[in-house]
Amino acid sequence: MKAAAFDYIRPDTLEAVLEALDRAGDEGRIIAGGQTLVPMMAMRLVKAELLIDINHIQTLTGIDTSAESLSIRACTRQAEAAASKEIINNLPLLAKALEHVGHTQTRNRGTVGGSVANADPSAEIPIVARCLDAKITALKKGSERQICAGNFFYSAMDTALEDTECLTEIRFPIWNEEVVGSGFHEVSIRNSDYALVAVAAQLATDSGGICTRAAVAVGGCAPAAVKIDAVGKALVGRPLSDTDFDEACGLVVEALDPDTDVHATAEYRQRVAGRIVRRVLEEARAEVYEARNE
Amino acid sequence: MSEQYLKKINVTVNGVSQVAQIPPRMTLLDFLRDELDLTGSHAGCEHGVCGACSVIHDGAPVRSCLMYAVQADGCEVTTVEGLSHADGTLSILQDCFCETHAMQCGYCTPGMLIAGHSLLQENSSPSEMQIVEAIGGNICRCTGYRQIIEAIALAASRLKEAS
Numbered sequence: 273m274k275a276a277a278f279d280y281i282r283p284d285t286l287e288a289v290l291e292a293l294d295r296a297g298d299e300g301r302i303i304a305g306g307q308t309l310v311p312m313m314a315m316r317l318v319k320a321e322l323l324i325d326i327n328h329i330q331t332l333t334g335i336d337t338s339a340e341s342l343s344i345r346a347c348t349r350q351a352e353a354a355a356s357k358e359i360i361n362n363l364p365l366l367a368k369a370l371e372h373v374g375h376t377q378t379r380n381r382g383t384v385g386g387s388v389a390n391a392d393p394s395a396e397i398p399i400v401a402r403c404l405d406a407k408i409t410a411l412k413k414g415s416e417r418q419i420c421a422g423n424f425f426y427s428a429m430d431t432a433l434e435d436t437e438c439l440t441e442i443r444f445p446i447w448n449e450e451v452v453g454s455g456f457h458e459v460s461i462r463n464s465d466y467a468l469v470a471v472a473a474q475l476a477t478d479s480g481g482i483c484t485r486a487a488v489a490v491g492g493c494a495p496a497a498v499k500i501d502a503v504g505k506a507l508v509g510r511p512l513s514d515t516d517f518d519e520a521c522g523l524v525v526e527a528l529d530p531d532t533d534v535h536a537t538a539e540y541r542q543r544v545a546g547r548i549v550r551r552v553l554e555e556a557r558a559e560v561y562e563a564r565n566e
Numbered sequence: 567m568s569e570q571y572l573k574k575i576n577v578t579v580n581g582v583s584q585v586a587q588i589p590p591r592m593t594l595l596d597f598l599r600d601e602l603d604l605t606g607s608h609a610g611c612e613h614g615v616c617g618a619c620s621v622i623h624d625g626a627p628v629r630s631c632l633m634y635a636v637q638a639d640g641c642e643v644t645t646v647e648g649l650s651h652a653d654g655t656l657s658i659l660q661d662c663f664c665e666t667h668a669m670q671c672g673y674c675t676p677g678m679l680i681a682g683h684s685l686l687q688e689n690s691s692p693s694e695m696q697i698v699e700a701i702g703g704n705i706c707r708c709t710g711y712r713q714i715i716e717a718i719a720l721a722a723s724r725l726k727e728a729s
Contacts, residue, residue, distance in 0.1 A: 280573060303634075
């Protein structure tokens, strides 16, 4: 369980990182927190000739909030994000998801960008990114592009990122409706381990309690997190009654086609997904009621 | 060393500056154990699951098997050896582990001590749930965790009396 030999550099600027990536082509790889990459290299599931360490690039850490969105720079530690008042106040759904990310020792080192770039099918941050249609910024030498979360995640460790691109930022839209509620829940073998099934949901209503926007995304039931668009369509214009939720859960279960693995059968995952969707929708609805009564 | 790439690093370990030439693929754990003979940090799973290799890196507990030693260049690391006093007497937390029989085979103990120590640095009166959460990333196959939780709670109350 030792990684194969590789060379290592620690550039001081983002420009130097992009230059090194450009030169290394498919033999280079970014290392940030290393909480996914280091074990993958130890098990020789990933090989690199050159690791480019971005931990010391000041411009890659921090959280910025505007009226419309909250941006997290790639190298921001998961522990820092989980403790961020900005995230708790402006993006409660992400704050709830971050409570489930890793253990103390891995959160202190693991980064938000790494969680997205390595794209584990049940990792929490990608599920929220899918739910809210986050935009991911990728830079390479001489160019920059924004990738919608819906087009970013393919499967575990497989994303739209090119070999020479560096993920620099994830921008989560902030919903500005008068009343917004959210919910996040997951089922895992050991608390804070990767989830068997995880669900994120966010609801907005008008002042009369009629749903104006709804988003649900599920992790652990496909090679990447999936957003269930049918749920949004089914709930909008409805009063968010139990019957509406029953219908929404049915649509989720119908849309999922999980695989069986050593941890859980496909049937189990599907059944649990239906239950968790129900639970997070109720959690989001309770927040909506609370906000309306204030 | 037949390694093709060698890097020079300078890491402060338990207060002592250590300069070494190491291959980038060497984990911080292997550097501590094999190069510095600090065998208190244990190699359990070596892929970030068991927590036996936990050390404090620039003030925060991390898994030393999930960092390359080269990444620790310029950083401060505290291992379980650094938790006891300079004269070798045990810390309050370490004493409490002995008193409550918080170890059996001892394999997880260094990681549990680092986790408990880090928690008590941040939170002088943790609830039982907070203790459970703090050691949640550390696996023990002997004790059933009960005595470890007791040890950390006992240390919290002793530390408060002492301050």
